[in-house]
Amino acid sequence: MxxxxxxxxxxxxxxxxxxxHQRERFVSALVRPLVWLFIFAAGFRAALGISVQPPYDTYITYETYVLPGLAAMVLLFNGMQSSLSMVYDRExxxxxxxxxxxxxxxxxxxAKLLAGAVVGLAQVAAFLAIAALAGLTAPAPGYLTVIPALLLAGLMLGSVGMLLSSTIRQLENFAGVMNFVIFPAFFLSSALYPLWKMREGSEWLYQLARCNPFTHAVELIRFALYGRLELTAAAWVAGATLVFLLLSFWAYNPARGLMPRHTKSQ
Amino acid sequence: MTAALSVTGLRFAYGKGGFALRDVDFTVAPGRFTALLGANGAGKSTLMGLLTRLFTPDQGDIQICGHDLRRNPRAGLGAMGVVFQQPTLDLDLTVRQNLTYAAGLRGLGGRETASRIAVLLERFALSARAGDKVRLLNGGHRRRVELARALLHRPPLLILDEPTVGLDAPSRRDLVAHVHRLCVEEGVSVLWATHLFDEVAPGDDVVLLHRGAVQARGPAADLLAASGTDNLAGAFQVLTAEGATA
Structure with missing residues (x-):
């Protein structure tokens, strides 16, 4: 043991x-959500009205609404970055x-996935600290109750990344795959707008977003940040983590990249 | 006495292609330096991949210090230290950080890790470079760090896959001498894959791999006698000629 x-x-x-050691990675991990928070959100605030909805007890600003979604965005990018580092390590x-x-x-x-989730947690902590300095805060206990949610979501996104990395033979192919995963996952979720808002525009996009595990990761984080456990979201994220983990264990071929051709044995 | 490494009837093929290794049999005796000699493409790296469990053989058995690698991989892998052909150090971490990471992967505790690292840095004359990032070291020093890393958990068997690739002549001689001393002074058993004949000493054992099969094996002196030559390069020519066996 x-x-x-x-x-x-x-x-x-x-x-x-x-x-x-990779300061650029740390800076870019922070700049991305901060740009969304302080620039995009300022513009979207006027366009999107957010009604009172759980876990919020009152009307909230748009910045407050997107804060958990952007925390999840940090994890999403970190999960893909971790899998990129797995491809790099393999090569x-x-x-x-x-x-x-x-x-x-x-x-x-x-263990490698857990390590990636811990790194993601550190990034989210830095992001939430900067947001708090700018006056965007959650209830104090929420900063503790959100930790397990962030770890679980980080693990889920890391396992998606590992599954992707297991299908990629070369490092150069990774950027394209990321674009096909990160952007659909992010925009087809409740990170930037509530799903009911999406439903007003398109029923089928709404249904897609409801089945998106990233949506549930966002909601798990949102509720946990307010000290509440959203059971449906927790079950979705836990289930998706398990499925992606098992698939990635099954698909992961350590020989890929080490051998001249694909091996038949595992 | 149990062999440090025993390979029996090993077969491996890539996909539906022909066999990369065919019925490979050999042993590494305890405390002996055994050179796995073969030209490029002979199957050395494939064999190394199987010995380190990166791939699974299609057929055959690998026993490491009496532990079946397939049935008891933990004991088997725990008994070996590996130096890969391709450098596997983290360039952005220091020498000490690289060694500490490897010790953790082997389950070594904090105190044991610190003392083993101190001993090995001293042994390989790396103490002064412990805090340097690996990126700053030359090729010879990097190889020494990899050798130190492979020895952290005191493995009875050391496996090295063409460890002198890319090294200049003095660094190459230095590394070969270091590893030979390990056999003599600490009783470590060594399997050293190479295509360079001058890395094999007259008293070493040799496994001659050619086109995926063991063409000859035994003490270097016996192979010379069997081939009727006075040097390994000549013996290699004779023993790998069509139809030759020893």
Whole structure:
């Protein structure tokens, strides 16, 4: 058991170190949601009226509405970034070191995903701190109750990324795949506007958004930030995490990129 | 005495292509330096991938210090240290951080990690570079760090896949000498894959791999005698000629 904990700690520690060394990654992870929060939201505020809806008890500003969605956006980009680093590690060879550790491969991959989720948590903490400095705050206990929600959502998005990375043979192909995942996932969710608002425009887009796991990740974070557990969203996110994890474990081929051709054995 | 590494009837094919490895049999005796000698494309890296469980053989068994790699991978992988052909250090981390990470993956505790790192840095004359990012080290030093990393958990078996690729001649000699000393002084068993004949000492064991099959194996001196030559390059020519076996 100690060996597992030590390996988990080592993997998280390395991911944090790598993240701290990549200052540009940290800055861009923060700039993206801050631009949405302070520039786009200022324009959208006039166009979108938000009615009173749970978990909010009163009318809220548009900035307050998008805050959880942008926190989820940080996790979404971080999840894809983590999977990009898995493709990079695989191409550069450092994945071999991980996979020749005497621990089960599934545990090592899960540890890698957890490490990515912890890095995502650190990014969201920095984002929420800056938002708080600008006067956009949630109830104080919400900053604690949101942590498990952020970790679970981070794990789900990381496992989606790992599943994607398992289908990609080369690093260069990754950017295209990200565009086909990140933008549809983000815009087809409740991150920027409530789903009822989307329904006014298009019933089928609304139905699609309802089935989007990212929508439920946003809602899980939104409610958790206000100290509440949204069971439907939690079940969706937990279920999607499990499915994506199992699929990525099944699909992950450590040999890809190491061998001249696709191997038949796993 | 149990062999450090025992490979029996190993077969592996890529997809539906022909076999990359065919009925490979050999052993690495405890405390011996065994050179896996073969030209490019002979199947050395494929064999290394199977030994380190990056791939699974289609057929055959791999025993590491008596542990079946398929049935008990944890014990098998735990008994080996690996230096890969491709550098696998994190360039943006320091030497010490790279070693600490690897120690964690092997389940070493904090105190043991610190003491092992200190011993190995000293042994490989890297103490002064412990706080340097790996990016700042030359190729020879990087290889030494990888060797130190492979030895962190005191493995009885060390597997190195063409570890001198890209090194200049002095660094190459230095690394070969280091690893030979490990066998003599610490009883570590070594499997060293190479295509360079001058990395094999007269007292070493040799497994000669050619087109995915073991063409000859035994002490280097025996192969020389069997081939009727006085150098390994000549022996290689003779023993890999069509139809030759030893």
């Amino acid at each position: 100690m060996a597992y904990l030590r390996a988990l700690r080592a993997i998280i520690w390395r991911e944090m170190l790598r993240f701290l 550069m060879g450092s994945m071999r070191l991980l996979l020749t550790s005497p621990l089960p491969r599934e545990f090592l991959l899960l």
